[in-house]
Each structure stands twice: as C-alpha cells, then as structure tokens.
Amino acid sequence: MFRHAIIQAGGQGTRLLPVTLEIPKPLVPVQGIPIATWLVRWFAAHGIERVTVIYPTKWKAAFEAWVAQPHVISIDLFEETRAMGTMGALVHELALGHEPFFVTNGDELKGLDLTQLAKFHAARQAEGLQLGATIALVRVPNPSEYGVAEIDGHHIARFHEKPAIPPSTLINAGLYVIEPSSFNCVDRAKRFLMFEHDLFPQLAVAGRLAGCQLDGQWYDCGTLERWERAIKEWRGIPI
Secondary structure, X not given: OOOEEEXXXXXXXXXXXXXXXXXXXHHOEEOOEEHHHHHHHHHHXXXXXXXXXXXXXXXXXXXXXXXXXXXXXEEEEEEEOOOOOOOHHHHHOOOOOOOOEEEEEOOEEEOOOHHHHHHHHHHHHHOOOOOOEEEEEEEOOOXXXXXXXXXXXXXXXXXXXXXXXXXXXXXXXXEEEEOHHHHHHOOOOOOOOOHHHHHHHHHHHOOOEEEEEOOOOEEEOOOHHHHHHHHHHOOOOOO
C-alpha cells in the first residue's frame, strides 16, 4: 500500500458562491465536518501515513487554522504562491521520492476503496504495462456533466469532456495513482501544468494510462445543489 497522498485544494469554488467568498471549497462542511477532514480520515482508514494539502496563498490563514486542529494522521501544508495548475507544484516543488502516491481533488467526498485501487495498479504493473498513472472511475447517472472515459481493456484511450452523447457512464473520479517517473514526459519548461492536458493524454497515447472502476460513496460538492445532496446522503468514514 502506498504511504503518501496529496489533496489538491486550489480550486476557486465559483459555483459555490457566495459560500466560497468566506471559506475555501475543501473546508466547506458536510454534516459539520470539512470536506478535507473527511478526506484525511478516508486516507487514514486505508493506511496512508502522510497527506500533503496544496492550497493557494489566498486561503493561508484558513488552512493553517484547519491543520492546527487534531487530525488522525500527519498533514503537511504546501502554499502555492502563484497558480501552477493541478500538477505544477508536484513537478516543480514537492519532493515525492520514487514510490507511487495518491492524488485527489479536494472538493469531492469519497468513500471508495483505495486498497482496491492500489492493488489494481500494482497488478497491471506486474503484467508489464509500465503504467504512469491509474485513474479511478465511477459510474454516474449524468455522465455528460463530467469527463467521460473511453476504455480499451484496462487502458484509458481518451476522455471526452462533457460529451453530448457519452460513450459510457464511467467518469473521472478525481482520484489518481501517480508514478513519479511519469513526470519524465512532462515539459518542465512550463510552470503551469495540468494532469488533464500535460500528462494524461501523453500516457494514454503510450498505453500507460489505466482506468479502475470503483464502487462506493462519491459526491461532487462543486455546486450548491450537489453540496446539499451530499449533506443529506453522506454516510461518513469509519475510523
């Protein structure tokens, strides 16, 4: 099992206005507990030892106050003083070592089986696929509102962003296993880097991007309507 996970907490939260004028989206509460705290508990329940939260300078005080509260595992904060996209800080700023690690969006509640995802990734590596990343996939009834995966066996051939006619109901769950060596194919001259544009398409073409379907709780809290649904339906994380 992998030991390190990264929570990306840099989103602007424009679809949650006016709430996110006062509080960063990953610290918005669901059933009285911030989304980021639920994510930390989820990682701890699957044996993760350390979590790094990447946040923008705008919310420095809010995240420092949050991390000062008691948590079940060690949390590091990384302040992104300028926007670097979903991947820039990982490529240019963080010391990630050689082990695979998890990355998750910070505005989604997840009760998915991380252990299953890690085993899937390791099994494909053992088969000699030389993966750079595995993306967790979930089924949703409204795939046209998300990035929809086109699957070829274990491989993701491509994503279709909010397609009018989705090729499947499997979407990107905002959860990845990343091999640090995959960053070797990234253009390091760029500081602003996105998984979705600067890494995953290249890995897909090379046959090094896998997709693993997971079942379990998954709630996108990115709009007021979806946040309300999560508050009503979320069943928590046993720890």
